[in-house]
Amino acid sequence: MATEAGFDPRPHASRTGRPVPELDSGLVERWRSDRAELVDLLTVVRERLGGVAAFRLGPNPTVLVTDPRAVQHVLALHPDRYVKRSHRARLLIGDGVLAATGEAWKRQRRLLQSQFTGSGMRRYEQRITDAARVTAERWAGYARTGQPLDVGREMRSFALDTIWRSLTGHPLDAATEHELNSVATVVAALPTLPADAGDARDAVAADLARIDAVAHHAIQAARGGEAGPDGPGLLHILLGAAAERPEYTDRLIRDELITLLVAGHETTATTLTWLYLLLDRHPAAREQALAAGAPGSAERRRAVQALVHETLRLYPSAWILPRYATEADTLAGYAVEAGSDVVVCPYLTHRDPELWPDPEDFDPRRFTAPDGRPTHPGSYLPFGIGPRACLGLQFALRESTVLLEHLLPAHTPTFHSVPTKAAYSITVRPDGPTPATLTSR
Numbered sequence: 001m002a003t004e005a006g007f008d009p010r011p012h013a014s015r016t017g018r019p020v021p022e023l024d025s026g027l028v029e030r031w032r033s034d035r036a037e038l039v040d041l042l043t044v045v046r047e048r049l050g051g052v053a054a055f056r057l058g059p060n061p062t063v064l065v066t067d068p069r070a071v072q073h074v075l076a077l078h079p080d081r082y083v084k085r086s087h088r089a090r091l092l093i094g095d096g097v098l099a100a101t102g103e104a105w106k107r108q109r110r111l112l113q114s115q116f117t118g119s120g121m122r123r124y125e126q127r128i129t130d131a132a133r134v135t136a137e138r139w140a141g142y143a144r145t146g147q148p149l150d151v152g153r154e155m156r157s158f159a160l161d162t163i164w165r166s167l168t169g170h171p172l173d174a175a176t177e178h179e180l181n182s183v184a185t186v187v188a189a190l191p192t193l194p195a196d197a198g199d200a201r202d203a204v205a206a207d208l209a210r211i212d213a214v215a216h217h218a219i220q221a222a223r224g225g226e227a228g229p230d231g232p233g234l235l236h237i238l239l240g241a242a243a244e245r246p247e248y249t250d251r252l253i254r255d256e257l258i259t260l261l262v263a264g265h266e267t268t269a270t271t272l273t274w275l276y277l278l279l280d281r282h283p284a285a286r287e288q289a290l291a292a293g294a295p296g297s298a299e300r301r302r303a304v305q306a307l308v309h310e311t312l313r314l315y316p317s318a319w320i321l322p323r324y325a326t327e328a329d330t331l332a333g334y335a336v337e338a339g340s341d342v343v344v345c346p347y348l349t350h351r352d353p354e355l356w357p358d359p360e361d362f363d364p365r366r367f368t369a370p371d372g373r374p375t376h377p378g379s380y381l382p383f384g385i386g387p388r389a390c391l392g393l394q395f396a397l398r399e400s401t402v403l404l405e406h407l408l409p410a411h412t413p414t415f416h417s418v419p420t421k422a423a424y425s426i427t428v429r430p431d432g433p434t435p436a437t438l439t440s441r
Contacts, residue, residue: 017335020063022054039319039347039424046348052332062341063331066348068355068378070332074323074344076377076386082323082342084388089262089426091193091201092186092208095252096259097391104247108256109391111241115234116391121398127165127230128399131158134171136406143411143438151276151413151434156184156269162399163264167235167257168218169228179214180261182207187266191425215254234260260392262426267317268396270427272403273434275311278362280415285364290409292368301401304408306367308400309382314362315428316382317390319347346381347428355379411438 023045031041042064045053051067065074074082087099097108114120135158142149160180161172186204193200201208222235238256242248279286289307293299321344328338336342351359355374356366366372373380383390390396419432 071378094255159265
């Protein structure tokens with residue numbers, strides 16, 4: 001029986017279905033010669049062949065999935081047939097919940113899941129608000145003095161402060177923030193690292209050492225009974241698990257800590273940076289959100305959340321989701337062979353004009369107007385869907401909304417320059433700095 005731990009080489013009964021249409025090899029070679037981004041090749045595949053299609057970078061084809069029904073089939077309905085084998089950031093996050101598979105993943109996810117829903121989320125409300133207030137006070141200072149700032153760096157600082165408070169109970173201090181900048185450095189370097197795991201690790205060894213030192217210090221402080229002013233955090237939950245579960249070694253606790261740091265701040269910071277760049281081009285969207293209701297009202301909150309959702313539609317936190325077919329299957333009428341690599345691409349699903357009219361336009365009303373968005377669950381999945389959907393969805397939406405409720409009514413950034421393209425790594429991020437000055441409203 002095939003499992004997430006590996007592929008069973010025994011023959012499987014073939015599924016019925018048409019062959020998956022495959023992109024002409026000449027177009028793949030043209031893409032290679034142009035040294036274009038992977039997303040450019042995937043776009044060509046989807047546009048020419050549809051929502052279930054194949055391309056070949058090596059001897060075997062890879063199946064691209066963007067059709068909502070097929071997306072749901074792969075991620076939500078049959079995750080046992082389409083499994084996650086590895087994670088691009090494994091050298092950074094180790095065996096944390098994002099990279100774990102099989103029974104280990106189930107155990108790790110079960111422990112963390114309760115922390116990000118219901119009463120678990122309420123535990124972090126005040127920490128999110130406190131981090132937002134710190135950022136708002138800093139922005140008020142920038143506005144008074146005219147001092148320039150980098151919006152992307154500011155968003156990263158806020159998101160890192162929020163997740164650090166949630167993990168440790170402590171606000172983020174300047175020294176820890178400086179060391180944890182290495183996380184962003186490693187994430188940005190991932191697409192260009194050598195294929196060999198040892199060489200890749202050597203290339204970022206200094207940054208990994210700084211990250212490990214911060215993690216070690218935090219773990220030792222929590223183990224020594226040190227709780228921050230906000231009380232125990234997620235790190236204390238992990239240490240509590242170690243007392244009862246031998247698999248929670250110091251190494252696994254470190255891996256979970258870094259996983260939560262990466263997932264808890266990199267995606268949120270990137271989304272908020274894109275949002276401010278989009279509002280710079282579409283200032284009416286800001287005014288519409290603020291006019292939706294009084295400060296603190298449910299109407300304004302829904303309008304601000306719509307800004308976040310539309311940003312996530314254009315730049316989903318998980319822009320590509322690789323999977324591996326452990327058995328033969330029929331997917332939207334097509335035969336997928338056992339052992340096939342399968343790539344779900346939310347980025348392209350979100351830009352499908354058959355699902356989203358004028359998909360390149362920034363229009364938050366899609367998420368407030370009746371019938372403004374497609375209803376199929378496979379048509380909007382910025383954090384994935386199914387059992388491996390991001391645990392921190394509600395956390396990310398909440399912290400983004402709280403920060404924007406503080407900043408949008410108070411200040412408007414004027415950008416000195418803006419990035420001209422996107423970089424496609426773990427996230428889709430602006431490829432360049434975002435310098436600006438603030439004007440008080």
